[in-house]
Amino acid sequence: MEHEKFEGERTLMRIHIGESDRWQGKPLYEALVELFRHAGFYGATVLRGVGGYGSASRAQGHYHTTKILRLTQDLPIVVEVVEYEEKIQQILPKVDQMVGGGLITLEKVRVILYRSPQHKK
Numbered sequence: 264m265e266h267e268k269f270e271g272e273r274t275l276m277r278i279h280i281g282e283s284d285r286w287q288g289k290p291l292y293e294a295l296v297e298l299f300r301h302a303g304f305y306g307a308t309v310l311r312g313v314g315g316y317g318s319a320s321r322a323q324g325h326y327h328t329t330k331i332l333r334l335t336q337d338l339p340i341v342v343e344v345v346e347y348e349e350k351i352q353q354i355l356p357k358v359d360q361m362v363g364g365g366l367i368t369l370e371k372v373r374v375i376l377y378r379s380p381q382h383k384k
Contacts, residue, residue, distance in 0.1 A: 269376040274351045278342040278358065279366040282311065286361050292340045294361060302354050304346050312339035345372060 278295060286294035292309045299307045315338075344351075351369065358367065 267378045269374070269378065271374055273345050273372055273374045274348045275370050275372045276344050276346070276351050276355075276358075277366075277368045278362060279368075280340050280342070280362060281337045281365070282340050283337040284340075284363070284365070291361065292342050295342050295358065298354065298357060298361070299344055302350065304344055304350065306344070308343045310341040310343065312341065315339035345374060 280291050282290070282292075284291035296307045296309060355367075
């Protein structure tokens with residue numbers, strides 16, 4: 264099977280939040296993925312960390328982990344999207360409104376995509 268190859272520069276946005284963060288009654292990571300889907304982004308990935316802490320946790324000495332005996336978990340979540348810079352900049356004010364506490368990073372990335380002919384738009 265032949266594949267089409269695409270290369271180019273895009274922006275990677277990573278949104279670091281907690282598993283217990285909410286937006287309008289639903290998990291924040293789910294609300295963010297829905298936002299990106301409705302905005303026509305190519306895709307989004309949600310990654311759940313096995314441990315970590317943020318600025319608020321650091322001050323209070325809380326390290327969140329997946330240890331079995333821990334009943335309440337607020338594990339780290341990272342939502343990643345790779346998209347055109349313009350689309351990221353357009354949606355960033357809404358993301359900023361939704362993320363009450365967390366970290367958003369942006370970086371330029373080189374994208375190499377292989378796509379089969381049946382997946383062409």
